[in-house]
Amino acid sequence: MIEARETQTPPVEAPPRRRAPAFTAERIDMSHGAGGKATHKLIEGLILPAFDNPALAPLADAATLVCGGLRLALTTDAFVVHPLRFPGGSIGELAVNGTVNDLAVSGATPLGLSVAFILEEGLETAILRRELEAMAAAAKRAGVAITTGDTKVVERGKGDGLYIVTTGVGVVDPALSLSATSVRPGDQILCSGTLGDHGIAILIARGNLELEAEVLSDTLALTPLTKALQEAAGPGLRFMRDPTRGGVGTVLNELARDTGYGIVIREETLPVREVVQGACEILGLDPLYVANEGKLLAVVAPDRAEAALEALRSVPGGEEAALIGEVREEPARMVLMHTQFGGTRMIDMLIGDPLPRIC
Amino acid sequence: MIEARETQTPPVEAPPRRRAPAFTAERIDMSHGAGGKATHKLIEGLILPAFDNPALAPLADAATLVCGGLRLALTTDAFVVHPLRFPGGSIGELAVNGTVNDLAVSGATPLGLSVAFILEEGLETAILRRELEAMAAAAKRAGVAITTGDTKVVERGKGDGLYIVTTGVGVVDPALSLSATSVRPGDQILCSGTLGDHGIAILIARGNLELEAEVLSDTLALTPLTKALQEAAGPGLRFMRDPTRGGVGTVLNELARDTGYGIVIREETLPVREVVQGACEILGLDPLYVANEGKLLAVVAPDRAEAALEALRSVPGGEEAALIGEVREEPARMVLMHTQFGGTRMIDMLIGDPLPRIC
Numbered sequence: 001m002i003e004a005r006e007t008q009t010p011p012v013e014a015p016p017r018r019r020a021p022a023f024t025a026e027r028i029d030m031s032h033g034a035g036g037k038a039t040h041k042l043i044e045g046l047i048l049p050a051f052d053n054p055a056l057a058p059l060a061d062a063a064t065l066v067c068g069g070l071r072l073a074l075t076t077d078a079f080v081v082h083p084l085r086f087p088g089g090s091i092g093e094l095a096v097n098g099t100v101n102d103l104a105v106s107g108a109t110p111l112g113l114s115v116a117f118i119l120e121e122g123l124e125t126a127i128l129r130r131e132l133e134a135m136a137a138a139a140k141r142a143g144v145a146i147t148t149g150d151t152k153v154v155e156r157g158k159g160d161g162l163y164i165v166t167t168g169v170g171v172v173d174p175a176l177s178l179s180a181t182s183v184r185p186g187d188q189i190l191c192s193g194t195l196g197d198h199g200i201a202i203l204i205a206r207g208n209l210e211l212e213a214e215v216l217s218d219t220l221a222l223t224p225l226t227k228a229l230q231e232a233a234g235p236g237l238r239f240m241r242d243p244t245r246g247g248v249g250t251v252l253n254e255l256a257r258d259t260g261y262g263i264v265i266r267e268e269t270l271p272v273r274e275v276v277q278g279a280c281e282i283l284g285l286d287p288l289y290v291a292n293e294g295k296l297l298a299v300v301a302p303d304r305a306e307a308a309l310e311a312l313r314s315v316p317g318g319e320e321a322a323l324i325g326e327v328r329e330e331p332a333r334m335v336l337m338h339t340q341f342g343g344t345r346m347i348d349m350l351i352g353d354p355l356p357r358i359c
Numbered sequence: 360m361i362e363a364r365e366t367q368t369p370p371v372e373a374p375p376r377r378r379a380p381a382f383t384a385e386r387i388d389m390s391h392g393a394g395g396k397a398t399h400k401l402i403e404g405l406i407l408p409a410f411d412n413p414a415l416a417p418l419a420d421a422a423t424l425v426c427g428g429l430r431l432a433l434t435t436d437a438f439v440v441h442p443l444r445f446p447g448g449s450i451g452e453l454a455v456n457g458t459v460n461d462l463a464v465s466g467a468t469p470l471g472l473s474v475a476f477i478l479e480e481g482l483e484t485a486i487l488r489r490e491l492e493a494m495a496a497a498a499k500r501a502g503v504a505i506t507t508g509d510t511k512v513v514e515r516g517k518g519d520g521l522y523i524v525t526t527g528v529g530v531v532d533p534a535l536s537l538s539a540t541s542v543r544p545g546d547q548i549l550c551s552g553t554l555g556d557h558g559i560a561i562l563i564a565r566g567n568l569e570l571e572a573e574v575l576s577d578t579l580a581l582t583p584l585t586k587a588l589q590e591a592a593g594p595g596l597r598f599m600r601d602p603t604r605g606g607v608g609t610v611l612n613e614l615a616r617d618t619g620y621g622i623v624i625r626e627e628t629l630p631v632r633e634v635v636q637g638a639c640e641i642l643g644l645d646p647l648y649v650a651n652e653g654k655l656l657a658v659v660a661p662d663r664a665e666a667a668l669e670a671l672r673s674v675p676g677g678e679e680a681a682l683i684g685e686v687r688e689e690p691a692r693m694v695l696m697h698t699q700f701g702g703t704r705m706i707d708m709l710i711g712d713p714l715p716r717i718c
Binding site: 023025026027028030032033039042046047050051052053056062065067068069070072074075076077078079080111112115116117118119120121122124125128129132133135136139145146147148149150151152153154155157158159160163165167169171356357 | 406410415422427479483508516517
């Protein structure tokens with residue numbers, strides 16, 4: 001039998017609790033799902049206080065559960081992307097890769113996935129079949145099995161075709177200690193490739209934007225990238241995160257807040273496709289806040305940065321990896337960017353919701 | 360490091376595969392979510408073939424993942440019940456208890472839950488807060504922590520207030536071998552209490568039925584009942600299941616199909632409240648197919664049946680437990696009921712969807 005104390009799921013490392021901001025909205029609006037400031041207020045001001053427990057507090061991509069000498073990672077994601085299919089991918093592929101990636105950036109090897117479908121009455125079977133096949137193919141590529149599931153149907157008009165929730169459980173590599181609390185001033189920040197491709201691909205698929213050039217979603221299982229990083233950086237690997245909803249700007253802000261340090265990035269090192277940059281300018285968006293679905297942000301010790309960069313570049317999907325900045329003592333809890341024109345600008349949390357239902 | 364062969368998640372026991380029925384519907388309709396024949400066709404004819412893997416095949420309430428000498432149970436459930444609140448419970452309480460129960464009937468001690476919310480734009484914060492509190496209270500009663508989550512928002516009209524998906528991971532008691540393949544002719548079938556309370560409570564809450572007497576949902580964490588059974592029946596405990604969507608009739612049909620044996624029940628032993636029986640008669644429903652959310656069906660070896668019954672009756676929520684039938688060699692793969700009037704009737708799988716969005 002498992003002993004009771006081992007099933008009490010203590011977190012491996014719990015950063016000190018922050019004072020929750022007030023959640024004062026009377027109703028939920030679209031910004032609460034955008035991954036930025038409003039989402040944080042909802043989670044920290046309403047959901048976390050209700051569910052208060054030590055395993056939940058760190059707000060990481062996955063919870064850590066300790067059992068029988070193993071550290072297990074548990075992560076869940078709801079996918080409500082619209083449209084269901086877009087250049088470079090679809091909701092099914094996204095649903096598998098997104099959850100695989102949350103395990104990967106937690107340093108966990110997947111044991112299995114579960115999937116829940118909420119289907120809208122009238123959904124064409126051909127569409128469902130296509131997404132099931134996309135999920136199966138993505139799971140096969142990622143080397144993980146979909147092991148259990150649930151299916152519900154809601155009346156016409158009470159859904160939007162198909163929502164998918166995937167949950168993953170994995171085993172955390174005992175050699176790793178990935179956490180904001182492991183990050184130190186001087187650590188280098190790496191990004192595995194170009195920013196904003198997924199978000200712009202969705203906008204084009206919605207017909208919000210007509211472009212000559214094609215932009216494909218970057219949806220991808222990050223496991224080969226995270227494994228390469230782990231080998232190259234060893235214990236010098238401090239922290240990994242996949243910058244999805246809210247983009248790189250949001251992840252860096254969370255990192256600044258959780259470490260208490262400053263994050264300084266250099267604009268000219270940010271990998272952004274020309275067509276994505278152009279689309280962002282037309283739409284008044286900043287690629288720093290646009291969602292990615294196959295990109296990795298990593299923080300590594302300074303003496304492992306070059307090896308880590310080389311390792312990322314050697315893996316498919318990491319060819320355009322770049323060193324984009326570093327962690328500093330100051331300015332505490334803030335993200336600064338040195339611009340291409342020699343100036344400095346503060347990168348704040350995303351406000352509002354420029355891109356609803358992006359994943 | 361975890362060895363690769365341990366993370367390949369083989370099922371502990373995989374019953375022989377059945378030939379999948381064809382899924383020929385061109386569109387999804389409400390019956391595909393009802394838990395009966397149409398749901399089985401969707402799952403076995405479309406979803407299972409797409410995701411084909413050994414861990415998924417047994418179609419149990421939870422998948423079994425083997426890792427580092429432990430057997431882990433993984434289970435997920437989507438909750439789309441309408442209305443969100445009903446006599447005796449609410450969607451939040453249901454979402455926690457439902458997943459806790461899928462772990463409990465798998466013989467697993469919960470390690471942690473994850474939760475995904477799909478919120479409709481315009482949802483009142485007060486309603487969300489109430490459900491968060493209901494979830495927290497249910498989790499506390501069940502002795503499990505909600506350890507991670509995700510929140511998405513869909514536009515007004517693309518949801519129905521609030522959908523919740525909960526996933527649970529637990530550790531399976533190594534002394535147990537619960538499976539349809541453990542069931543033998545002569546084994547006794549126990550039911551932990553009255554049938555159909557949840558489904559009828561939902562119908563009353565929807566205003567489909569006006570009754571003088573109150574009917575409360577039976578939503579309840581079954582862990583105390585499953586623990587009591589495990590102690591009383593030991594290795595004589597063969598199989599447990601919570602008869603939710605589709606009711607006891609559906610679970611018994613699944614059991615007959617998966618064991619290859621016949622199931623014979625006695626109508627006069629079925630515990631049904633008088634008010635629920637009356638409501639079913641008015642509505643043309645059979646309480647055998649009406650959903651329960653706090654009931655347990657168990658199959659035990661004949662020499663442990665009396666001890667198991669006493670154990671169930673000694674636990675709150677099990678006071679009205681009854682011995683309702685037994686497993687026989689014949690009629691193979693069928694469920695028969697001896698009626699109160701001395702006749703015999705076949706209990707088939709539920710067809711159609713008398714009660715949409717019951718959980």
